Amino acid sequence: MYRLALCLMLVASVLATPRPSIANVIDSYDTVEFVEANNRNSEISGGPPSLTVRGIPAGGSAPVTKIYRFFNSSAVIDGVEAALHCQRLAVLAMSKPGKFQFAVVLPAQLNASGCRLTLVAP
Amino acid sequence: MSVFFIRLILATLIYNMAACSNVRETTDDDPLRPDAGPSADARFPFDALPPFDAPLADASLDRDQDGHAADTDCNDEDPSVWQNLTYGFRDADGDGHFVASPGTICSGAGLPTGYSTELGDPDCDDADPAAFATVIGFVDEDGDGFGLGQGITFCNAGALPVGFAAISGDCAPEDPARWGDLAYSFRDADGDGAAVAADGVVCSGDQLPPGYFMSPPENRPLDCDDTNPAVSIALTVFADVDHDSFGAGPGQLACTDGSPPPGFAAVDTDCDDDDMTVWVSLVYTAVDRDGDEVTAPESGARCTAGTLLPPYFAVSNGNDCDDSDPAISIALTLFADGDLDGFGAGLGQLACTNGSPPAGFSTDGTDCDDEDATLWALLSYTAIDNDGDGITVPASGQLCTGGTLPPPFLAAANGTDCDDDDPTLTHLAVLYLDQDGDGVGTPPHQVVCIGNALPVGLARGGYDENDSDPAVIETEDLDELLELLLLD
Numbered sequence: 001m002y003r004l005a006l007c008l009m010l011v012a013s014v015l016a017t018p019r020p021s022i023a024n025v026i027d028s029y030d031t032v033e034f035v036e037a038n039n040r041n042s043e044i045s046g047g048p049p050s051l052t053v054r055g056i057p058a059g060g061s062a063p064v065t066k067i068y069r070f071f072n073s074s075a076v077i078d079g080v081e082a083a084l085h086c087q088r089l090a091v092l093a094m095s096k097p098g099k100f101q102f103a104v105v106l107p108a109q110l111n112a113s114g115c116r117l118t119l120v121a122p
Numbered sequence: 123m124s125v126f127f128i129r130l131i132l133a134t135l136i137y138n139m140a141a142c143s144n145v146r147e148t149t150d151d152d153p154l155r156p157d158a159g160p161s162a163d164a165r166f167p168f169d170a171l172p173p174f175d176a177p178l179a180d181a182s183l184d185r186d187q188d189g190h191a192a193d194t195d196c197n198d199e200d201p202s203v204w205q206n207l208t209y210g211f212r213d214a215d216g217d218g219h220f221v222a223s224p225g226t227i228c229s230g231a232g233l234p235t236g237y238s239t240e241l242g243d244p245d246c247d248d249a250d251p252a253a254f255a256t257v258i259g260f261v262d263e264d265g266d267g268f269g270l271g272q273g274i275t276f277c278n279a280g281a282l283p284v285g286f287a288a289i290s291g292d293c294a295p296e297d298p299a300r301w302g303d304l305a306y307s308f309r310d311a312d313g314d315g316a317a318v319a320a321d322g323v324v325c326s327g328d329q330l331p332p333g334y335f336m337s338p339p340e341n342r343p344l345d346c347d348d349t350n351p352a353v354s355i356a357l358t359v360f361a362d363v364d365h366d367s368f369g370a371g372p373g374q375l376a377c378t379d380g381s382p383p384p385g386f387a388a389v390d391t392d393c394d395d396d397d398m399t400v401w402v403s404l405v406y407t408a409v410d411r412d413g414d415e416v417t418a419p420e421s422g423a424r425c426t427a428g429t430l431l432p433p434y435f436a437v438s439n440g441n442d443c444d445d446s447d448p449a450i451s452i453a454l455t456l457f458a459d460g461d462l463d464g465f466g467a468g469l470g471q472l473a474c475t476n477g478s479p480p481a482g483f484s485t486d487g488t489d490c491d492d493e494d495a496t497l498w499a500l501l502s503y504t505a506i507d508n509d510g511d512g513i514t515v516p517a518s519g520q521l522c523t524g525g526t527l528p529p530p531f532l533a534a535a536n537g538t539d540c541d542d543d544d545p546t547l548t549h550l551a552v553l554y555l556d557q558d559g560d561g562v563g564t565p566p567h568q569v570v571c572i573g574n575a576l577p578v579g580l581a582r583g584g585y586d587e588n589d590s591d592p593a594v595i596e597t598e599d600l601d602e603l604l605e606l607l608l609l610d
Contacts (some may be wrong), residue, residue: 030552097584121583
């Protein structure tokens with residue numbers, strides 16, 4: 001349990017380090033029912049990596065499915081890596097229903113998407 | 123006694139011979155020498171006579187011992203002469219000037235002084251040493267050096283006597299300042315300083331007399347009338363009936379003193395030649411007939427004294443919508459304000475005002491309810507909050523208001539109220555049934571409209587691995603699995 005908490009803190013710090021303190025929340029999900037990172041398929045098609053999320057948006061009453069695309073905005077933010085991190089956080093939220101709120105965010109100073117987990121339930 | 127008579131006869135003979143052979147310079151009838159007598163050379167040479175007791179001349183004798191025998195010596199009594207020489211010219215008066223007078227004279231080696239074979243300087247009077255040059259003079263009464271009339275010949279030392287001049291043709295014999303003709307090209311007969319072109323000659327002195335010029339006077343135009351000293355400048359003048367110095371009508375050329383004559387003007391810009399108070403036409407673009415200092419557009423021209431007078435103005439000031447009423451000047455689009463709330467409605471109508479709408483009208487035609495003074499502004503809303511819990515539901519429309527949207531209408535949304543009829547319920551939450559009451563439930567989730575508090579038996583978390591045991595929520599196995607996943 002303690003190792004898991006340490007791991008979560010590490011992941012959060014890795015994602016948070018290159019970001020500014022203020023990020024624009026694109027979407028927040030109270031539940032995550034499905035997540036898929038399509039980075040390999042995107043490379044074949046020539047498009048950027050993507051993340052497909054299905055879940056109930058915060059304040060919503062029914063699940064929705066959305067696809068987020070991750071662009072290489074700089075040497076620091078790699079689109080494939082960002083998509084994989086988001087996928088892992090989504091899996092974590094999905095494994096602990098109601099414990100975290102999963103959010104896809106857009107860093108204020110970087111033209112790249114990232115993800116954030118917020119502890120909701122103890 | 124007989125000897126005496128013989129000597130007398132001999133002397134007379136010699137005398138006559140000498141008188142016949144010697145040249146005389148003048149004659150007794152010479153008018154310039156009325157008292158002239160025989161010259162010294164022509165007089166009887168008593169000294170040359172032989173003494174009474176001397177024998178008669180002998181051809182072989184040389185009595186004067188000049189080397190020439192008496193029979194060849196023309197004067198054997200004078201050793202300085204011995205031969206007769208011929209001369210053509212004679213200077214009897216010794217003034218150095220000669221006259222033609224050929225003759226022979228007993229001479230020495232050469233002709234004596236006063237005789238010459240060459241003319242030299244001619245002598246017009248060989249009897250007067252002070253007169254030798256012939257000059258012709260003309261009577262010069264005015265003493266200007268130029269005479270007139272028939273020339274008179276004078277024999278004197280070379281100078282004309284007073285009152286005569288060597289040059290004739292004095293064009294003004296009684297005026298010492300003028301003597302010869304000079305040509306002129308311009309004439310100022312009237313003496314006004316302006317000339318006219320006129321070629322001719324005039325009796326003058328060194329220079330042309332006043333009034334005659336070779337070129338026109340500088341800075342003066344040619345005289346338009348050289349018979350009148352009062353005028354000289356040609357002007358195009360215009361009739362000035364009202365005598366305001368501005369004329370009108372066709373121009374006519376007049377010879378003036380530089381100013382138009384009375385009744386005429388140099389300019390033809392008089393816009394009213396019957397009124398001496400106005401003379402210049404000015405253009406106006408605006409009028410203020412009601413005197414409210416706000417003009418109305420109107421253009422034209424006014425005959426003025428140099429300045430446009432009210433109500434005519436060259437520059438507009440505002441735009442008077444009613445230039446006949448000084449109380450109003452500003453055009454406004456007005457709307458009927460039935461409820462007198464300051465906001466009108468209906469079709470706008472243009473009205474001339476004093477700047478403010480009259481009672482019952484407004485410049486604002488946006489009153490959404492012109493029958494209710496409390497309502498005038500039509501506002502749009504995008505959300506409503508019926509239960510007053512501060513959380514709205516989407517809604518859109520417009521509402522006639524008193525300036526602000528009344529509750530529950532709001533211009534901006536605030537969240538999404540899942541139950542806008544219950545102020546205790548504000549939003550949807552994904553909750554899980556928590557059977558053991560440990561705060562964490564298990565799936566499946568359920569979406570519930572809640573307020574600030576969670577309903578009893580429901581929890582936000584749905585990861586309780588044992589919902590029948592409040593002591594167990596999560597297990598280590600799952601955590602290890604997640605750890606492997608996250609560190610992959």
